[in-house]
Amino acid sequence: MSDERFCLLIIGGYGTFGGRLAQLLGEEPRLRLLVGGRSLEKADDFVADLRTPKDGAEGLGSNNLGALVQAVAFDRDGDLPEQLTRMRPHLVIDASGPFQSFGKDGYKVAEACIDLGIDYADIADSTGFVAGIGGLDAAAKAKGTFALSGLSSLPALSFAALEAMAPHFSRIDSVAAGIAPSAHVKIGLNVVRAIATYAGKKVPVLRNGQPAAGRGLIDAMRVTVAPPGVKPLRSRTFLLVDAPDLALLPARFADLKSSFTGVGTEPQPLQHLLSLASRLVHLRLLPSLLPFARVLQRASHAFAVGEHRGGMFVRVGGVDHAGERLSCGWHLIAEGDDGPFIPVIGVDALVRRLLTGVRPESGARPAAGELRLEDFEAAFRRFQITTGIRMENEAARQPLYRQILGSAWERLPPAISALHAGGARVASGRARIERGGGLLARIVAGVIGFPRAGEDVPVTVRFVPDGDREVWTRDFGGKVFCSWQVEGKGRDRHLLAEVFGPFRVLMALVPDGEKLRLVVRGWRFCGIPLPMFLAPGGDTYEEERDGRFHFHVEIGGRLTGLVVRYTGWLVAE
Template identity: 60%
Template sequence: MSGSALRILIIGGYGTFGARLAQLLCDDERFCLLIGGRSLAKAAAFVSSLGGKAGKEPVEFDRNGDVYKQLSALAPAMTVDASGPFQTMGGDTYRVPKACISLGIDYADLADSREFVRGIAALDAEARAAGVFVLSGLSSLPALSFAALDRLEQDFSRIDHVSSGIAPSPHADIGPNVMRAIASYAGKPVPIFRNGISTTGLGLIEWHRVTVAAPGCIPLKSNRFRLVDAPDLDLLPQRFEGLSSVFTGVATKPQSLQRLLAATAQLVRLKLLPSLLPFAPLMYRASKLFAFGEHRGGMFVHASGSDRAGQPLEASWHLVAEGDDGPFIPVTGLEVLIGKLANGNRPADGARSAAGEFPLEAFERCFERFAIHSGTRHVRPGEVNLPLYRRLLGSAWERLPRAIAATHDTAEGGHRLSGRARVERGTGFLASIIAAAVGFPKAQDDVAVRVCFTTKGRTEFWTRDFGGAEFGGVQLEGQGRDAHLLAEDFGPFRILMAVVPDGAKLRFIIRGWRFFGIPLPLVLAPGGDIYEEERESRFHFHVEIGGPLTGLIVRYAGWLEEEVS
């Protein structure tokens, strides 16, 4: 390790988020990482498991001890507080940033405490005089949420309503300190801005239903986002003059755990319990016990108001993270900051919240190494009749190959296409009955195909003709819990699909089905490998329909091109 390596102390360095920050930085030999925590043994064990090129030292650090003495001995260039919870910090709340200022050490934290982030500005004059920066809340809320809002704001002349929320994967270990933070305000009054006035909501009780659907990937299941006491609730009314309402929420998954937390929050509201803080360890164990469902998480920011022409506008930014990648999201802002610092690009001196400190592009560059997808969606009154697939795909529409985009870029009146296909049919009894009922074509090696689809309002009517055998369907955008999914109706059945660009292909992934509106088990849903693709500038299709009870029902594949009138 070079003597010029930047010494970075990570308080909580072996915890849920501190460990992930260390993993992001450990391959950069410009850094010396001081992995700090109350247990030197745990710090040492984590350091021994951490590879990479950066220097690493396990250190004992107690945030509740003599902070000035500990920082003086370690002499970091920068301190990162990733320990939390900031909501329940006793004694001198700002003892760590104050000691950093006194010693000329730059400071940043992952605080999601509304009061902590709001109060950090009281240290501004001291930080400026010492020539250091003190940035608080460099996490999903408010740093990333404000970066997303800055992106959305470009299309607005006025923003009236803002809501945002985080939906962690049920398998993500959010850590006991995060659960303590949630428990601190569950069931208690939360100051909130609503209908243009300051009022109160109820933590973990009030909710908004949202479907997080990053353009171009499978949406998360529709979730209730329950009110949390986040810094954004203070910062947003300061940022946007005339703002009417704000909301920040968390969608704990699975829904059974969320209902349990909401029920216990009601006990606090009814004053049957003074607080859920004593139950935070139990709540944390419950989150581990209820860790089932899809290993996916996400986040959204939604704004509504008027566009530059004075017309109503809704815009939203969505993010979806797959598997274990989600918990890296809160520390990407710190990665951006530390990378800039190592390159000599320092933030301005002073103490402030990290809201708006970095643009969304900086976060997106960090996301590229992960299975993290994000994008924007816009709704204008004049665009409600945009082609169905444009509405579904949002900003991901631009990623479609030309042949696929041309096929689905339908105006009123629709398209007529023709080509050739090969058809296979299942031989099972149930498969034969279903194929005959729907009108699927018989098995043929080479058959003429004609597809006509017409658009009426927000609905597309499809007719497929295979050598004279016709079958039809109705395609439309799902609503409510099925928002951002493609719905196709075949008689009493409705199939719900995510529409996902994948290189030269557009894939259709089954996410649910209904019979006369009644949800049926997804495990029994008909499905298979369904996609469209561009090959040699021509539109090709591949549709495979089958199920665990039926086996293969039908498989047809071929090509189409627009008919010349």
Template identity: 45%
Template sequence: MKVLVVGGYGTFGGRTVELLEGEPHLILFVAGRSLAKADAYCKKRAPTAAQLVPALFDRDGDLAAQLAAFEPDIVVDASGPFQAYGEGRYRLIEACIARRINYLDLADGSDFVAGVSAFDEAARNAGVFVLSGVSSFPVLTAAVVRRLSSDLTRVDGIRGGIAPSPFAGVGGNVIRAIAGYAGQPVRLVRNGRPEQGRPFTEQLRYTIAPPGQLPLRNTLFSLVDVPDLRALAALWPEAKTIWMGAGPAPEVLHRALICLAWLVRAGLIGSLLPLAPLMHQATNRLRWGEHRGGMFVEVEGSDRAGAIVKRSWHLLAEGNDGPLIPSMAVEALVRKALAGDQPAPGARAAVRDLELRDYEALFAGRTIYTGFRNGAADEDKPLYAELLGAAWQGLPEAIRSM
């Protein structure tokens, strides 16, 4: 199987290649605007079980001719920033459908992902899948919400957040995306009605604590513009509030970004895009703290007895395993396709195409730990049982009875 990874030597594209390079049945075209950078990346990764081929690809060029030259089975767009594609933002999707090539992207912009469904009929007629937002937000969050709400009759609220390690490394396109939407209006659902939020001007604090693991430090999260704000609302239309945040570290840089976002919200400056190069340098040079990151998803709803239920899922990733998680949805879908289990044809946000068990299979063998917690403390439960959650049952009886 041939997979063309656009932006293949960039931050997310490179991690996608890293996750798939051990598969001997793959030919991975590591593509971008610089053939020299693609070639250097391939040489750095060698030797690999998959065949890595450096490739020159310009998504603003003659896409039909470029796709005809590579004849890939799947195109993965990991370039971005998707928020800044402007007119012709779906040119690559249209070109893939025209040549009957399957397509995946790691888009993180809510508008871009929401618009992909316009190509559903064309993709079905061509017999190809076109999946957008194939990343932690919204694929992993949707899978977690399904697990958390499996026995609920109604979902009233969903909130979540990702707290990357300060040493994860942030690409320039990610910074440009953040600079482009910080302080700008985004659509979301709040208190049962459509509203506008302003990214990085709304905050909450949360402690990510998988049972049995050392928790992350209590983290400040800010609202971000991610596909979940609308994709999850389509899956759970009864949800009154959906909120997704990011908790970048060190917190002092996060707070500086919050201040700048408020200047945009107040209309004192139009956009943070001119500051993107400075923000990129600061993010990748001013780094300290623990090399660990995490994620949480919390659901509130009603069970069959009508009782209010609050549950949460926690993920903790140590070291260099955490930065790989956003690319794992692509890894899972490519591996499933190799095994003959392709997604159904059509164009859509990829919120129904993976389940939490698909992620759990990829987490196994890595320093990635997950677990569930109930929202309310049980006064009849021993203190350590409450703190350790499901891990409590794994302790020897002699210790649990102390």
């Protein structure tokens, strides 16, 4: 094996997260990658699978290995100095866990690495473990090595997002963060065990600026994860989890009054049952949920229903530099199987920086603030991962569409952004109208007041602001019908709500090249939620064509068929 390569040992290298890290780094030709664990057989099988080409695969998982990959047996309870001396890694990544259960000898791997002058990092999510790594700081500095703990979603990525938002504030009062995994991701047993250790137990948080005892998997907050310009996740409840951020935030923000870290899983009814079980622990009717960890894992796998998308948020509240109240949120959505790579992307970024000669300062410390948001976003571009920041300042309310789109507003073509610039305005043009022929479609169209079918029909649209909503009055050749639009509240946050008579349709605003798509995400009748599979559908979008605003509105459903379709163009008067 060539000594010219940078040697990296991944402990737990064939596990849930270690395996994904091996996938990420396996294509890097400057690496010698040691995939380690107690079972050499499992490590061998994993490496063999990593090397096996997948038909039609591209990018990650294509198995175009550039790294020199080797399976090794590594026992964290064995003779650590002997194993590390024999393998001679430059960097050890501990991706095993659960770190909550390591006990008094929890740092023995980090200590052995420091003694031998080997750099160390882990993806620990245990508050005590991450916060306590500083006890090795003097020893690491004396050896000229670094030991970074918690190089994962919480706290490394969450703090990177925090640092990106902090310059907008003169004072930060509250911080909340949460992870929303896809229901279709197979959660590892160690992850479930880690969560079970504090279910129903006391979790240290801040309330009103004072240390307080939260209740693990019982205390909750509702959040809609919604990066600007993409379909948001469905609004969900996040349950309090014990994450390193809770211990690290007060030292970073001296004026902090409240803190929260949570997890929001799907399906939500299953999460509600988990919260009820946690209450039994809190009431001391059960000693712990840890004995039920395997049952909980199997249940999460058996009830994998819902969208195959995951997400994360970091929300900050405080005062801006003008003295006004400001809230700011960083949001992330990962499509499909890309979400489980997020916890190891920080390690991937660290390794690639090391390969270019950029090295962390010597010493042992939590990884919070070690990487910038830009480091993560560079890695996100290899995946279907979208992130963005939303800022909400009540004193400087934006026009409706700009408020909902956030930073994605800047991606709109000029003709679309001009039409939604806010204020009272009028636009006129021509339209083609089609109507559905079914009885139910005709009834719905009559109730709402949709125009009759016609070709080259003159159309005028008046936009009138009315508080936080916007009234649209459409005149198609003398046939007038109205609707009003507003940003959704509560569980409908970050969605555009359009009201036609008794119907309220909730839509995501999604820029797509020269188009702005309006994607239905829910609907109500007289305030009553209706089944999504019966929601009005159709291809609805606005676009700029030849410098002019064009619209394409299609409304229909499973029961009604096509109700109405109108297409055409508008020019502001």
